[in-house]
Amino acid sequence: MDLQAIVDGIVAEMQPRFGEGKVADYIPELARIDPNQFGIAITTVDGQTYTAGHADVPFSIQSISKVFMLTLALGKAGEGVWKRVGREPSGSSFNSIVQLEHEHGIPRNPFINAGAIVVTDMVLSGYKPREAIGEFLRFMRFLADDDSITIDHKVAGSEQTTGYRNFALANFMRGFGNLEHNVEMVLGVYFHQCALAMNCVQLSHAGLYLANRGTNPLSGFSVVSPKRARRINALMLTCGHYDGSGDFAYRVGLPGKSGVGGGILAIAPGKASIAVWSPGLNKVGNSALGSEALELLASRTGWSVFGN
Amino acid sequence: MDLQAIVDGIVAEMQPRFGEGKVADYIPELARIDPNQFGIAITTVDGQTYTAGHADVPFSIQSISKVFMLTLALGKAGEGVWKRVGREPSGSSFNSIVQLEHEHGIPRNPFINAGAIVVTDMVLSGYKPREAIGEFLRFMRFLADDDSITIDHKVAGSEQTTGYRNFALANFMRGFGNLEHNVEMVLGVYFHQCALAMNCVQLSHAGLYLANRGTNPLSGFSVVSPKRARRINALMLTCGHYDGSGDFAYRVGLPGKSGVGGGILAIAPGKASIAVWSPGLNKVGNSALGSEALELLASRTGWSVFGN
Amino acid sequence: MDLQAIVDGIVAEMQPRFGEGKVADYIPELARIDPNQFGIAITTVDGQTYTAGHADVPFSIQSISKVFMLTLALGKAGEGVWKRVGREPSGSSFNSIVQLEHEHGIPRNPFINAGAIVVTDMVLSGYKPREAIGEFLRFMRFLADDDSITIDHKVAGSEQTTGYRNFALANFMRGFGNLEHNVEMVLGVYFHQCALAMNCVQLSHAGLYLANRGTNPLSGFSVVSPKRARRINALMLTCGHYDGSGDFAYRVGLPGKSGVGGGILAIAPGKASIAVWSPGLNKVGNSALGSEALELLASRTGWSVFGN
Amino acid sequence: MDLQAIVDGIVAEMQPRFGEGKVADYIPELARIDPNQFGIAITTVDGQTYTAGHADVPFSIQSISKVFMLTLALGKAGEGVWKRVGREPSGSSFNSIVQLEHEHGIPRNPFINAGAIVVTDMVLSGYKPREAIGEFLRFMRFLADDDSITIDHKVAGSEQTTGYRNFALANFMRGFGNLEHNVEMVLGVYFHQCALAMNCVQLSHAGLYLANRGTNPLSGFSVVSPKRARRINALMLTCGHYDGSGDFAYRVGLPGKSGVGGGILAIAPGKASIAVWSPGLNKVGNSALGSEALELLASRTGWSVFGN
Known part of the structure; x- marks a missing residue:
């Protein structure tokens, strides 16, 4: 599976839609962000990182x-x-x-x-x-x-x-x-x-312990037990997207957590940690393009916790 | 992994607690069920079925x-x-x-x-x-x-x-x-x-398509597409246990659906379909012993959609 | 106080606005009513009745x-x-x-x-x-x-x-x-x-016991005790207009009960029973012109339970 | 009507029950009040004040x-x-x-x-x-x-x-x-x-404008217009006792406002302003004995806005 081609494809597909959604405006400092940005980074459990778009632009991770x-x-x-x-x-x-x-x-x-x-x-x-x-x-x-x-x-x-x-x-x-x-x-x-403030690369690294039985494969350090990693993933899946959690599970099929800064961290257990970022939010408060990008990614990689 | 030993062990562990929980009483006909019953059946995607306890006693599948x-x-x-x-x-x-x-x-x-x-x-x-x-x-x-x-x-x-x-x-x-x-x-x-009315064996067979990319391996018939199977699993995980869905995901980590008759169907994607039954319900309306049995099973088999 | 002049004045003032509000449409038979109707009848505790407008057209009293x-x-x-x-x-x-x-x-x-x-x-x-x-x-x-x-x-x-x-x-x-x-x-x-189905005259008669210590002065029959009459009036004042009860008390100052047919019965304790009817409803479901007519009436007669 | 006899009678009747109800405990300073206190003061629109019990003990008027x-x-x-x-x-x-x-x-x-x-x-x-x-x-x-x-x-x-x-x-x-x-x-x-902090006498004086068409008869000063006085009374009747307003209107039949300090101000339009105080509260947060005293008072004086 050519992950680099997949993330490049996703950015290409999203590009015409940059700016979709509504930037969070209740925090004045966030309201100023240029909405025409989109980044994605995947870090696999064997330590490889694949990036595309504005993957190295820092954003407010918020929630x-x-x-x-x-x-x-x-x-x-x-x-x-x-x-x-x-x-x-x-x-x-x-x-x-x-x-x-x-x-x-x-x-x-x-x-x-x-x-x-x-x-x-x-x-x-x-x-x-x-x-x-x-x-x-x-x-x-x-x-x-x-x-x-x-x-x-x-x-x-x-x-x-x-x-x-x-x-x-x-x-x-x-x-x-x-x-x-x-x-x-x-x-x-x-x-x-x-x-x-983190960029997609940093965030995908930070979440990697959740994809890898609680241990960060980049440093080799154990962060939590395998059981606790699974449990945090479970919480992300059922509660990670506010009142859009069910929809995210249905469409993407991966544990994830969104923030009103436009970032989403998603975990493919045993496979990878994924960070996407695009400031425009959909009506339940999750990144509009970010959610869709993850749906495409899940579909193209076959990564879903609910079967292959 | 010796699944027969696992289900036998679970029944042995549950036996002293038979009768725990509260049988649904708002449907008069269900209120009469003997609460001291517990059955479990696992059918793997390669068609093997493992049973223990009252796995062949029919019960009302309800929800x-x-x-x-x-x-x-x-x-x-x-x-x-x-x-x-x-x-x-x-x-x-x-x-x-x-x-x-x-x-x-x-x-x-x-x-x-x-x-x-x-x-x-x-x-x-x-x-x-x-x-x-x-x-x-x-x-x-x-x-x-x-x-x-x-x-x-x-x-x-x-x-x-x-x-x-x-x-x-x-x-x-x-x-x-x-x-x-x-x-x-x-x-x-x-x-x-x-x-x-179904027993655990029948119910584990009926759910097998959800564990096997939409196809029932027993008959070879395709029931739904792999994508739809994943999506139904996602719904079961986020919504399958009423207001205990988050807790079930946290403790068991498998898509499942419970009924007030005391049955639970759980799906281990790519691995197996599991049916448990015990009439006593916990306070959110799911089988008390059934939920705990699935927690033991998930722990002992390492089956969890959230990582191993 | 010339009650006949007052009710005539109210009808004259309302006439240009006939048809305001929205006729209840969830009961098909009521939805057909001609909205351009308005009637009022006052019956005093000494048995005099004053009417104006469509006071003798029967309408559905509903609530x-x-x-x-x-x-x-x-x-x-x-x-x-x-x-x-x-x-x-x-x-x-x-x-x-x-x-x-x-x-x-x-x-x-x-x-x-x-x-x-x-x-x-x-x-x-x-x-x-x-x-x-x-x-x-x-x-x-x-x-x-x-x-x-x-x-x-x-x-x-x-x-x-x-x-x-x-x-x-x-x-x-x-x-x-x-x-x-x-x-x-x-x-x-x-x-x-x-x-x-009642008209305004009939309705003002029917409510008269509530204005007259529980006894209908037209027939001389006691319907309820004085205490019970007061208590029913209290309920009408606090609960008689759904989620517009506080507003009605504020503006009109009399116990009343409305119906989606466009009728309102209002009670001036010790003075009179009043019925108004106009089919168009305001947004909380009470007769739009009827509510306003009662506000005018209360203001012109000085009838208010909250002081003069 | 001998108002002095009425208030004396009420205090006599309440005395065996002093201490009923529960003193507000969420404000530490109020929690220390001696619950065995009860005062009542009536000031009529002609300026006479009738008191009984602890009518001159100041209390926190709160709401x-x-x-x-x-x-x-x-x-x-x-x-x-x-x-x-x-x-x-x-x-x-x-x-x-x-x-x-x-x-x-x-x-x-x-x-x-x-x-x-x-x-x-x-x-x-x-x-x-x-x-x-x-x-x-x-x-x-x-x-x-x-x-x-x-x-x-x-x-x-x-x-x-x-x-x-x-x-x-x-x-x-x-x-x-x-x-x-x-x-x-x-x-x-x-x-x-x-x-x-006010005592019952002071509070009954302060509320008198609401009983007297907006003008304080003690000083002769106009506080509000007659219409506004009526409207404030209407608000007190529909909203003055939180989620016990309907019950108070039903049982007492007078506009009133309670406070968690145990005080209640009640208005008999055209007749009098009444203040009662007893620290123990009933379960909706109004003075337990105070509410009952007003029910007795209303019954014995015949004062009710809903008829006589």
């Missing part, structure tokens, strides 16, 4: 960070994580507060905002906010084996100023006793983790 | 029928099915009507009751109710290659008399114009499809 | 019947009525089923459809449907002191055929055990009570 | 302040108030956020927390927070004709520290653009208005 923070929280609290957050698809949009009221402050899963805020609260335990941000940054550099990765503080600041909905969610959960730290501290960390 | 009716509807209407039913996890219980009101009569997926009723309405198109029931029964006999499969008319009648919630759902959707046939006709078929 | 059926049910079951239906405003539309699911089959008040169906079930107790309909008709003739009042069986039939939402509500409540009779029987009565 | 802040906001913005807040009963608890999400940041009425926060935002317009608090305090002293009224800063501080749910509501509305000032400023004022 994709939730996968990595969950990995940290599971390392710290183990299965105890699930006392404070569920693992069921939400059946509603990424920042809905309705479910939280009905379920008394327990978010449905770690990949909606409320759930990710709780996960951040767990990772923060024992740290000062600045230290927790440092810990996360080190973890991402370690996973991607790339010390040039940084946080875009402008984006973090932009979210801090306008993130009313996240303040609402955090205060709401704090009222139910499901945040240990004060709201400003937790959201301070949360906005910084979301503001991490 | 597992939704997988097969969806297969029929996709054959009839193709992707047009998705105009009338979504494919997102519901975030609520199997018979909730709240979502239907919020989304104007379009059920979230074909595996909750409302969605399955719409699917039945599609299958009914061009048929009389009695013919549609016959069509479904023939299809199930064909899939399982077993003409002894029958419908338990007592169970169907019991549901007909007490199925107020399903009458509510159907009338509600009819009010939104999302049922073509009258409510009594559609539910007449629906209650009969749910009342199909 | 206004809920006030009279509640009166019958309270007579039969007393305060026991409130075990099966609440008395809080609903915060949602007249035929919402969401609240019913959240509150386990107990409707929020007797003036939304679900609540009225439960009330009808209570009135039906001990009767055959035909007898209960007869009882209701006799009661209405007695209240209005007019034996010419009849049920429009075409309208009742039209609702029977298309009332899917009401069938959904009734089945839903039956599933929760909050209906004693079967759904067809209860809705059979319900559709007939809604299909009662 | 009763919403009536007076609404009066200020209507004075400032007129009917423009209703662009940013509705006037329908909420159908849910006082601090629910669900409705806000469904209705895009527009609270249902000014007497639930979210609505009152918006009203406070309006009153704050053109002021610094400290000035707005001063304005409110002056208004209350003017209404009660009593310069000894003060704000309990300990209570305000206690709410500031623990009011997560209110921070959630405010941030949520700010995210929808329905708050002009920043959340800390608005809630700073809000917590102070709620922390106003």
Whole structure:
């Protein structure tokens, strides 16, 4: 299978449609991004990387960070994580507060905002906010084996100023006793983790442990056990695309996690880690061209967790 | 891998716990089942069947029928099915009507009751109710290659008399114009499809096409295309266990569909079709011991769609 | 105060706007009504009636019947009525089923459809449907002191055929055990009570007991105790206009009950019973011109329960 | 009618039940109140005040302040108030956020927390927070004709520290653009208005304008027009007791507003302003004994807006 030809083909096919979708506008700093960009990178479990398009342009990973923070929280609290957050698809949009009221402050899963805020609260335990941000940054550099990765503080600041909905969610959960730290501290960390800037190559490297039984084949380091890798993949598949998770599973058939920056990380277990990026979002908040590119990729490679 | 030893081991481990959970009591005829029963059957794609426990005792497949009716509807209407039913996890219980009101009569997926009723309405198109029931029964006999499969008319009648919630759902959707046939006709078929009686061996045979690229290896007949088989598996994984779908994916890692009769069909793509049955249900309405047995099985066989 | 001049003035003011609003179209038989009609009748507690416009044209009272059926049910079951239906405003539309699911089959008040169906079930107790309909008709003739009042069986039939939402509500409540009779029987009565045809004069007579301490001054008969009359008025004020009840209280300041046929009954305690009718509905389902006419009337007479 | 005998009788009847209900515990400073207290004061429109029990013990008026802040906001913005807040009963608890999400940041009425926060935002317009608090305090002293009224800063501080749910509501509305000032400023004022300490005598004086066509008979000053007084009364009747408003209207039949401090202000239009206080709350969050005392009072005086 000629993966280079496949990614080149996908970029060629997407090119006429560059700019489709709607760039996230609720974070002012993200609203300025040029929508006419599209990048893809595949890194296979034997360490080869195939790229096409704007694969080396950094973008804000936003909610994709939730996968990595969950990995940290599971390392710290183990299965105890699930006392404070569920693992069921939400059946509603990424920042809905309705479910939280009905379920008394327990978010449905770690990949909606409320759930990710709780996960951040767990990772923060024992740290000062600045230290927790440092810990996360080190973890991402370690996973991607790339010390040039940084946080875009402008984006973090932009979210801090306008993130009313996240303040609402955090205060709401704090009222139910499901945040240990004060709201400003937790959201301070949360906005910084979301503001991490990575390019497709880096992101495909960082996700590789999920495709390779928990071990990063580039560095040889074990990140999580094989069982935990499978479980994180399961969560990505059922909950990784907000209220478009079922559709993504149906069309693409791979675990994935999207961010409002336009990035998507997808995992083909035993085969590869894939990162795509294109800023325009579809109506459920996932990269429009990114989702379609992954559908093409899955179809052309035959990669699907649901059979070949 | 000695599958016979594995299924024997699982039955031995479950035996002290026979009777756990709560038998469905809202269908009088089902409430009478002896809860101290547990069966398991695995049929591999090379046609071998391994059984243990009460694998040859027929039980009411109930909602597992939704997988097969969806297969029929996709054959009839193709992707047009998705105009009338979504494919997102519901975030609520199997018979909730709240979502239907919020989304104007379009059920979230074909595996909750409302969605399955719409699917039945599609299958009914061009048929009389009695013919549609016959069509479904023939299809199930064909899939399982077993003409002894029958419908338990007592169970169907019991549901007909007490199925107020399903009458509510159907009338509600009819009010939104999302049922073509009258409510009594559609539910007449629906209650009969749910009342199909199968044992674990038959059910593992019937599901085998989903594990084998759409083709039943026992008969050699193609049932659906490989792509459609993958897609049905995807729906089972994201929506197959009501509001316990995320948990099942996390713990078991296989597409599956449960029924309130206590049966679960699980698919290990490329490997096997598995049927378990034990009448006691857990609090989200799935077989308590059946779910745990599948977790053990997945762990011991290493079968998981999320990596090995 | 010259009430005749006031009602004449109101009709003159409304005339250029005849036809405003939208005639209810979900009951086919009602959809055919000529929207260019407007009638008003005031009957004072000393027995004088003042009319203007189409005050003698019969219309379908629809949900206004809920006030009279509640009166019958309270007579039969007393305060026991409130075990099966609440008395809080609903915060949602007249035929919402969401609240019913959240509150386990107990409707929020007797003036939304679900609540009225439960009330009808209570009135039906001990009767055959035909007898209960007869009882209701006799009661209405007695209240209005007019034996010419009849049920429009075409309208009742039209609702029977298309009332899917009401069938959904009734089945839903039956599933929760909050209906004693079967759904067809209860809705059979319900559709007939809604299909009662009255004109404004008759309706203003029928409501007079609520303005006069429970006694009909035309006949001298006591219908309910003064306390019960006050309580029914309280329910009309807080719940009488679906999700427009607060607005009606704010603008008109009188207890009232609207119907989708375009009628509204309003009560000025100690003063008068008022009926207006105009078929076009506003967006919350109450007569558009009727609501405005009552606002004018309240303003010009100084009748308001909230002060003068 | 001997009002002194009536209030004495009510206190005598309530005495054995002192301490019933549950003191609000989510504001630490309020949780310490001795529950064995009960006071009542009636001030008639001719200026006579009748008291019994602990009528001169100051308590935290909490949500009763919403009536007076609404009066200020209507004075400032007129009917423009209703662009940013509705006037329908909420159908849910006082601090629910669900409705806000469904209705895009527009609270249902000014007497639930979210609505009152918006009203406070309006009153704050053109002021610094400290000035707005001063304005409110002056208004209350003017209404009660009593310069000894003060704000309990300990209570305000206690709410500031623990009011997560209110921070959630405010941030949520700010995210929808329905708050002009920043959340800390608005809630700073809000917590102070709620922390106003008054006794029953003062409160009955302060509410008297609502019973007397908008004019305070004690001072002779006009506060609002007769029409506005009626409209505020209408809002109190339909929305004044959270999700117990319908029940209060049914049982008491007077406009009223309760607070979690255990106070209730009730208005008998044209007759009197009544304040009761007892700290123990019933399950919908209104004073348990206070509600019952008002039911007795209404019954014994014959005061009801719904007839005599």
